[in-house]
Amino acid sequence: MDSRPVKLAPSILAADFARLGEEVAAIDAAGADWIHVDVMDNHFVPNLTVGPMVVKALRPFSAKPFDVHLMVSPADALVEAFAEAGADILSVHPEAGPHLHRTLGRIRALGKRAGVVLNPGTPLAAVEPVLDLVDLVLVMSVNPGFGGQAFLESALPRIAELRRRIDSTGRPIELEVDGGIDQETGPRVVAAGASVLVAGTASFRGGPGAYRANLEALRAA
Numbered sequence: 744m745d746s747r748p749v750k751l752a753p754s755i756l757a758a759d760f761a762r763l764g765e766e767v768a769a770i771d772a773a774g775a776d777w778i779h780v781d782v783m784d785n786h787f788v789p790n791l792t793v794g795p796m797v798v799k800a801l802r803p804f805s806a807k808p809f810d811v812h813l814m815v816s817p818a819d820a821l822v823e824a825f826a827e828a829g830a831d832i833l834s835v836h837p838e839a840g841p842h843l844h845r846t847l848g849r850i851r852a853l854g855k856r857a858g859v860v861l862n863p864g865t866p867l868a869a870v871e872p873v874l875d876l877v878d879l880v881l882v883m884s885v886n887p888g889f890g891g892q893a894f895l896e897s898a899l900p901r902i903a904e905l906r907r908r909i910d911s912t913g914r915p916i917e918l919e920v921d922g923g924i925d926q927e928t929g930p931r932v933v934a935a936g937a938s939v940l941v942a943g944t945a946s947f948r949g950g951p952g953a954y955r956a957n958l959e960a961l962r963a964a
Contacts, residue, residue: 757943773954834858885922894923906936
């Protein structure tokens, strides 16, 4: 694993949706490295969240990278809209379209960083043919669709193996982990090789006055 500091990417899925702009500004000021946006379509995953218009509306509230996780199928039709709305990183699932290589190429052609997301049941081999095209691999340590789920222990060996495969490429690919991340699980996924932690509940609990302490506790852990 490299020696770069671990990045924190609070998921706005756990924020107060009635005041989402203020929440993004508050978590930015509290020390977030990235702003993680969970996009769900009630088709690929069993929930419905935000679209490009919301990302566009939130963009003025933070200059931090917007890390947009597309839990949608098909993904291709939305890539351009989210890029134009202000996404900096766009991550897709191998299962979300027939041509993963083309989708990632499209994201990069739009000037954005491209990511692949691996669900708990997705084999690691799914990312192998496209490692030369990705800037990020996101390992889900829960089944996507809902916030607040318990961490799946089976993610740890997958993270460690992915770290080995990423390191063998010599490319600066971020290894991100999302699902059940807190002060107890965070250090374990970092030890396994993660470089970016997505934390929703652990970041946003307690309201804006607690955000800085929440993020500092995650970093300290």
